[in-house]
Amino acid sequence: MTHIVSSLPGRIRVRDARLRNADRLRGLHEKLAGLDGVLSCESNAKSGSLLLHFAAEQVDLAAFEAQIDALVDAELARPQLVSGRRPLKMRVNRYAKLGMIAGLGSSLALVGMGSKRGHAAAGAVFVACLGVHLSTHRRHILR
Template sequence: MNRIVSSTPGRIRVRDKRLRNPARLDILEAELLKIEAINELHPNAAAGSMVVIFDPEQIDLSAFEVKVDAAADRALDASLSTENRSMKMRINRYAKVGMLGSLATSLALVAAGQKKGHAVAGGLFMACLGVHLTTHRKSLLR
């Protein structure tokens, strides 16, 4: 699938929302470095793009586009292990699972009339919620 959003002799921009993941952007960079004629790579994780500067005298533009598109397909189809996730996102995932589990436990305990257990489970829920909100604190008040 074509992810090339702009192409001029000497410059190509590849964009895909999955390239906002720095690990996937690194994979794309490694794939592109295998192609000859590339002079510079400018990754931008915030935009989910990669600008490729190449020598148009070494390779035909259409042939180069095919190679870049194939490299992008390989990079985007590569599976990412949880080891590539940032520690912050892994902690946030555990916090979300903890919130779900403690909420269900809290509701079950209140239905059973166990006020102390309900309070403990509610406290655990609030602690996990605090972790989650701390993880996303920069985007809370935009």
């Protein structure tokens, strides 16, 4: 997906709402500033944009834009850590997956032992954790 909102000879503007995160913007700024042919790179966290000035005669514009888009996509796909921790959504999903594994394993063990009530309770835990997991990934499921 292209994040380039303006492209003129010697000047490209990249904008995305997710670039309003200062850490994410700083990381992308460093990557784009290091590209061959880039003369300057200005970032604005309030608007979530980067402005690149480059030597138009030194680069193939189509390849340069594709390279910029690839770097932006890679930076936006990277999970952002908050204070060295994963976002809450990812942590909740991790516990939901662990709950599904534990619920399924104990449900199978309890049915083998002949405990119908235990089997039903462990199955309910599995279904509850599955619901959390599916709600976390609901946007990706129905594409």
